[in-house]
Amino acid sequence: MNWTAILEFARGPFFYAALLIFVAGMIYRLVTVIGLGWSKDRVPAKGSKAGGVVMSFLKGILVWPFIPWVKNTFKRNPLIYIGGGLFHLGLFVVVFLGTAHMLVFKSLLGFGWGTLPLPIVDWLAAAGIVGMLILLINRIIHPVLRLISGPAEYLAWLFVFLPMITGYALTHHLGPRYEVMYSLHMISVNVLLIWIPLSRISHFIFYFFSRAIHGQEFGKRGVRV
């Protein structure tokens, strides 16, 4: 067994299986969450629910990230806000605007898009990694966070961190030979793909659900019974 063969396995059958498990798992989660149902709305709305949803997304994505200091969550613990923000921004840019990753989507979806130059992606990836380390240290030393953190939280951190760090080492040719690092990167990505539907990382989809639910309640301007 040589690393070229391991890489072939990680890029081939293993990735294939992980992707199918990911799809099946996410659909399962979606169906079960939708199957929970809504409570009946017995109060007449004074405002527009749809408008509330739109405002909620606009504020959450386009406004708050750029003026975080007006929010209490930022004032009370700026470190978490900045660390978490950097991590999410870095991850988004790396996954969708890095050339290598765009080519993955292109091969799966059949179409591609423009990407950012490597140095920009690279710095954001480094920022994301630093952000993750800050969040981990904070989780370990913060007494309350430590109390509510179980194995699932640390595993989620690890399974996201491994693809990030191996991918960074890969592009910089750090550590072992390229195909070794590439294999480790692909294996960790596959593990993450399988882990996402089983864990709270599925918030990458459910975030939009909760934003929509909260938004329509804000927009409704009525009490909830």
Place this chain on the structure above:
Amino acid sequence: MPEETIAEGLKKSGVSRRDFLKLSGLLAAAMGLTNVPPVSASGLPPRLGRGYSVNRVIAKALETRPRLPVIWLEFQDCAGCSEAITRSNSPTLVNLVLNTLTIEYHETLSAAAGFQVEQAKQDAMQRYAGQYILVVEGSIPVADDGVYCTVGGRTALDLLQEAAAGAAAIIATGNCASFGGLPKAKPNPTDAKGVWELITDKPVVNIPGCPAIPEATTGTIAHFAIFGTLPELDGLHRPMPFYGVTVHDRCLRRPFYEAGKFALSFDDEGAKKGYCLYKLGCKGPTTYNACASIRWDTGLSFPVQSGHPCLGCSQPDFWDGGGFYQGQSAPLDRPELAAIGAAAAAGAALGVGATLVNQAKKKAKGGE
């Protein structure tokens, strides 16, 4: 013949002392020698070897070592590696191997033919038993008792085992002899194998490539002729001087990769400006070979320089490693819509099942 030293043979063919020393220096450079192999082998720091100039050591070796007999076998191949060597026109290494070392048997290049040349091979194998270098070109089929490749009525496997038994070392040149190459591509009807899968009791060096870079083959032979040892090998038995770094590492388009400037098709503006070919499927980042540094045709060019992405021809199973024009990072298999649909349906069915169970439980609780 081999009783004559390499230097004597060169002198006879009219090489002056000055040219001989130049050749020694060029050889050292071509083999990527920075210090004398015994120094590196001993584990001592390389600076200890600096007292000796490498080309002096090579000159000394050429003066004292006998000529090295070479037997060259061809199996499931296209003779492309031999073609590459005869046409490489590299005056030092290739000339040394073809004219100065003794190729005793080569199916394509030998002047003799038929029983005569087979007899010559038998004679050479007996006379130089335990001394000769065996070069193998082409993969060896083992399915159905090896009937898919026979020479003179004998199977490739039989011929390989016979010749390997008396060889000092075996050099597998080209991807076919190294890793099975094209004959091994799926579905591999002949069950083609590389030499190192079949011969385990002799040192086997792989010089993969399609074709193998002539200087890598001849350089390895020259290394053995001069030092009596094989160069340092990597995990896939490839000599480190030629396969130590990837094509991507030494690529002349690398700055464009770093800057994020890519050719998106073979005739767009980026392609004309010589941008990176990564998005067009270049396999340079995972391909270990000396293409980008030694290049081809006396250092004239190599595929990426002339505008085509690297196919990864020096890697095992490169023929089955995804599309040639598909990005390096892309997964090897793309799930069909049916597979994705089936996975989604399975997930949905599980979800509906779980929801129904939940609701039944809720009802049961509410009913109490």
